[in-house]
Amino acid sequence: MTVAVNLKQVNEQIQQACLRSKRNVSDVTVIAVTKYVSVERAKEALACGIHNLAENRREGLLEKQTEIARDQAVWHLIGTLQTRKVKDVIGKIDYFHALDRLKLAEEIQKRMSDERLKCLIEVNVSGEESKHGLSIGELDSFLTRLADFPAIEVAGLMTMAPNTADTDLIRSVFRRLRELRDSIQERQLSYAPCTELSMGMSHDYPIAVEEGATFVRIGTALVGNEQKGS
Ligand SMILES: *Cc1c(COP(=O)(O)O)cnc(C)c1O
Secondary structure: OOHHHHHHHHHHHHHHHHHHHOOOHHHOEEEEEOOOOOHHHHHHHHHOOOOEEEEOOHHHHHHHHHHOOHHHOEEEEOOOOOHHHHHHHOOOOOEEEEEOOHHHHHHHHHHOOOOOEEEEEEEOOOOOOOOOOEOHHHHHHHHHHHHHOOOEEEEEEEOOOOOOOOHHHHHHHHHHHHHHHHHHHHOOOOOOOOOEEEOOOOOOHHHHHHOOOOEEEEOOOOOOOOOOOO
């Protein structure tokens, strides 16, 4: 399938989800997750009018950027980052979706010069052991501590729903993340505008949009998965 064909499908799904939830389509940004595909396929996505690209690892990001100029896309890093690799991605990404520990905040602070990096705090809403992210209980104090890191702007929250067919469970996870986002917004912290909700992947993005996602991270359903031959 071409990216254009997939994108049409994705846009229709998003449109319908927005209709159901009375949201504006323009409030939802599609991020193409290119971690399973070639640079050529990523370029094809850009040619279709997609502006946002995501990789989950530093290596994949750097590989894509050997052939796609820094200013040709809005770049997202959506996977956890080892502290010692922070220096390799600073200046190369616009959003970091997996802030989940102070050590990482410290390293970002150390490596950024004057600018701020837009970060999303990853929250393990479902509480699954296999998942990265802060527990809901840790979120408040973590957020408070981030006041000490002027290089970090808390742009929003990110989560991954459980991999299940139970759509009610998936929905409850997304809804909870939105409630957490809303309560942070109410604190009106200068360093935490927290407008973004990064949630929804190939199998669950329509639910995420219904529950308020502003960033959906779509890989397989949009650019495919060349490792699996789809
Ligand atoms: C791989 C990945 C995605 C996209 O997954 P698909 O199911 O292929 O859409 C989204 N978010 C994160 C954090 C990922 O690692």
